[in-house]
Amino acid sequence: MVAFDEISSALDRLREAHYWLHQMERNYHFADQFRWSLNSFLKALKEVRPILDQELQHKEGFKAWKEPIYQTLRDNKLLVSLQKNRDVVVHQRRLRLRSSGAIGLYQGGLRFGVGLPIDPDHDSDTAILAAVAAGDPFGLMTPDEDTIPCVRRFWRLPEYEEEIVQLCSMAWLAIGGLMSEVIKWLSGEIIEFNLTCRLSDDEMMFRLYNRDALAQRLAPSMPRHFRECSMKPVS
Template identity: 40%
Template sequence: MSTIREIISSAYDRLEEAHWNIHQMEENYHESDPFRFALNSFIRVIKEVPQILQMELQNRDGFKEWYINRRRLTTQDPLISDLFKKRDIVVHKSMLRPKSSAVLGITEGRGFKLGLGLPLDPFQDSDVLIIQYLFLNNEKEGEEDIFGILGSDEESLPCIERHWGLDPFEEGILELAVQAWNTIASLINDTVIWLGEDPSELHLTLKCIHSSAAVSVRTYRRDWIQTINSDIKKGIEFYEAMYKLKVLRHRA
């Protein structure tokens, strides 16, 4: 006799893929392209789960009638409904443009000592802000480094706190993704129960914690800042400074 994993193998595989995409967004939170690509993939995959689940079970007696009503409850959820519409835009029309903003400043490990909120193009990495600040500081030589980015205070570090969002919601993208995943997982859970099987045989709850707060702040060692600032004074180009920063972080 087939196990529940075998009965709905494709739908469950898509659900796990959606979870993997959440991890990718988390790990690439400050890198625009990888983050956006993972978001796009999540939105595509999350819509496929109910469709594939229906295809896998459509020949079961009574399933179609039950599933129509249960699936309707899922698709009427405001977040799920919006993500499904965004999926169609991504697949058939144009790129998704998430909301993006950031705070540039100094941190002492807990919150900001001093910071300034700035817009940040969703198609740009977080590092762009710190490099822009260094170039601007060099262009206005002699003016005060108001944030202390170029200072030598060993008790604090330059940092950027990034925020990703999706209209019309206020929550961060990671929080929205977790909420959407849980809603789709609940659909699978109820389907498994309808089949008379045990949902505990599947991983339908997220054991790991996905939170924007855990990854939104990126810090910069002061020796990195001094190295790049010195190179800027020597005439390094913007894209070269971006690459140099990535190299320094990779070596750390």
């Protein structure tokens, strides 16, 4: 399709952001990998519009046509906020993320759990190992064929209460909407970008653990930070 050829680089960058969004889902319980994926997502998404402008800069009528749509995006507080967070990374600082969760037992959902702050620099494995090493106050290791030890995690940006991947999905759909409008303007074709491929919240937020595997990891040589991880309940 000619329209796709004209904006191929911008579409490629949108696809790249889509890839990093899924990497955030897959690495949700691994702190460094999650943060790196978020950084890459923000970078790719921010670059879509400048690349689009470059590709269509000589297209007759594009500058006037795009202005009301671009103004809508400039008024989108979420996009503006995520762009500012990307600028933080560009200036060689780490994103400040908030991380919380629950450690407990899974049975088709969270059957029992205690809310805890989870250090944003620690993997979810660190949190559950610390809980077990601290005397297993939640009974995670008690043999039970019906339940599975689990961590349910939740990532946030400091300025939002909503979960990060959900916010990034909303931002991606907003830029996807822009690309849909551009394709329609160029060719008359109606192409909708969606995220029906996303994991469910439970698939993303829950990490399940085998009791025998946990016991094996609680060897005397276990790193000290597993034992010293904060276990103070969320107030």
